[in-house]
Amino acid sequence: MDFNIHVAKVIHIFGIEIWITESMINSWFICSFIILGAVLIRLAFRNPQKVPSGVQNVVEFFVEAFGSFTSSTMGKYGPKFSSFYGAMFIYILFFNLSGLFLGPNIVASTPLDKQLPFTFMRPPTADIAVTLSLALMTFFMTQGYGIKSKGVKNWLKGLTEPIFLLTPLNIIGELANPISLSFRLFGNILGGTIIMGLYWNLPWFALLGIPVALHGYFDVFAGVLQSFIFIMLSMTFVSGAME
Amino acid sequence: MEQIDGKALILACSAIGAGLAMIAGIGPGIGQGFAAGKGAEAVGRQPGAQSDIVRTMLLGAAVAETTGIYGLIVAIILLFANPLITRYISLLG
Amino acid sequence: MAILDFLFGWMENVDGKALILGFSAIGAGIAMIAGIGPGIGQGFAAGKAAEAVGNNPEGGRPATIVMLLGAAVAETSGIFSLVIAIVILFANPLVNQTGTAVVLAASALGAGLSMVAGIGPGIGQGYAAGKGAEAVGKRPKLQSGIVRTMLLGQAVAQTTGIYALIIALILLFVNVLNK
Numbered sequence: 001m002d003f004n005i006h007v008a009k010v011i012h013i014f015g016i017e018i019w020i021t022e023s024m025i026n027s028w029f030i031c032s033f034i035i036l037g038a039v040l041i042r043l044a045f046r047n048p049q050k051v052p053s054g055v056q057n058v059v060e061f062f063v064e065a066f067g068s069f070t071s072s073t074m075g076k077y078g079p080k081f082s083s084f085y086g087a088m089f090i091y092i093l094f095f096n097l098s099g100l101f102l103g104p105n106i107v108a109s110t111p112l113d114k115q116l117p118f119t120f121m122r123p124p125t126a127d128i129a130v131t132l133s134l135a136l137m138t139f140f141m142t143q144g145y146g147i148k149s150k151g152v153k154n155w156l157k158g159l160t161e162p163i164f165l166l167t168p169l170n171i172i173g174e175l176a177n178p179i180s181l182s183f184r185l186f187g188n189i190l191g192g193t194i195i196m197g198l199y200w201n202l203p204w205f206a207l208l209g210i211p212v213a214l215h216g217y218f219d220v221f222a223g224v225l226q227s228f229i230f231i232m233l234s235m236t237f238v239s240g241a242m243e
Numbered sequence: 244m245e246q247i248d249g250k251a252l253i254l255a256c257s258a259i260g261a262g263l264a265m266i267a268g269i270g271p272g273i274g275q276g277f278a279a280g281k282g283a284e285a286v287g288r289q290p291g292a293q294s295d296i297v298r299t300m301l302l303g304a305a306v307a308e309t310t311g312i313y314g315l316i317v318a319i320i321l322l323f324a325n326p327l328i329t330r331y332i333s334l335l336g
Numbered sequence: 337m338a339i340l341d342f343l344f345g346w347m348e349n350v351d352g353k354a355l356i357l358g359f360s361a362i363g364a365g366i367a368m369i370a371g372i373g374p375g376i377g378q379g380f381a382a383g384k385a386a387e388a389v390g391n392n393p394e395g396g397r398p399a400t401i402v403m404l405l406g407a408a409v410a411e412t413s414g415i416f417s418l419v420i421a422i423v424i425l426f427a428n429p430l431v432n433q434t435g436t437a438v439v440l441a442a443s444a445l446g447a448g449l450s451m452v453a454g455i456g457p458g459i460g461q462g463y464a465a466g467k468g469a470e471a472v473g474k475r476p477k478l479q480s481g482i483v484r485t486m487l488l489g490q491a492v493a494q495t496t497g498i499y500a501l502i503i504a505l506i507l508l509f510v511n512v513l514n515k
Contacts, residue, residue, distance in 0.1 A: 249354030260365030267371025274379015281383030285390025303382020310371030
């Protein structure tokens, strides 16, 4: 039972070594599904009626619901960010839920074991590289929009908030945000993956139990909640920086 | 003192580690107890909303359970699927 | 000095790798003690949310959402110690580091001990989640302001958990004590 990330291929381009890992392949696999879904929905919108019906109705409902959610969280900056955060929410949500589906089996490429070509997919968010990149995106957005809306001088003055002595604490507080964001998502999904991995390796009588409930709690509930938390915190940080 | 067998030492320390991991059970114990108390108090004040109160209380208690489950998982890993022993054997081999 | 020799003398005639892995097991166990914090904190949040549903049933749904949000943020210090324990167990970085075995074993134990600090943020963030749920229960219309303040406060309360995590990661990965 090993839970670390397998490396499918190592590519050398102009002397740079690039490792194609299991998380990257899974994320390409999932993104292709999301893009396929988006294209299908776009086709359903070929002739938008005034009174929406069927697919158009459902999609409009979700877009409006998310738009009102972002504007309630971010105040007047909401509409500007609702499309970005909508895409990010779908991206993280499908990554977290991917533990339930079957995906390409990287390990099978090794000739030793004659495993099936597909296994339970390892969620790409159970990999610190993926979650840290998402958290850094939020971090640079926070600082960028803070500088853009308040100007560099005010932004620097903002760091020495109440009294000058607190500057190091403020700086560490700012740096702590991406770390806690990335480790929270990474830890939850990795914990869920490991618990599921252990559960499926128990002897047969344990499996007569209720694997659905465990999957339901760890993969579905924790997955949805964590992607919701990540988006909520990211919005709060960005809108807070623009105040 | 004669030479102590490496595997025996790891198993001994794994037992101690598993025991220590379960101390995390104090948290959910206290927390869920508080939740149950508040839930009972709320049902006493508003019997009509009992189903909502109990649902919220149980939902909160389930969320509070997770760190207890993580402690249990680490203890079970240490006891049954001990990765440190396999690592030690692979280092020896 | 006989007592020291008696207490720690046995470490000499033990294989270095075994000593490191043994102390790693204890370190992983101790790291999980941080689960006390989120347990208490999230229990407090659950209680306050149940109370909010009792006081003002129509304010119940937003109170539950805020409780879930706050409790999930309060979870992080428990998650940090789980990540450290899993790193120590599955991907032990200390075993193949060069250096005296006793120092590496002690740094594995130290990493576990430093994660016990997760109790603080767990309780603190849980308290914030409970008060947030209670406030939203009373005034459901003010939910976005209450949630933003709660999340900001919880992010600030998280910093000591981050300090503990950074020290634990330094102990595990950066070969500081091994000259």
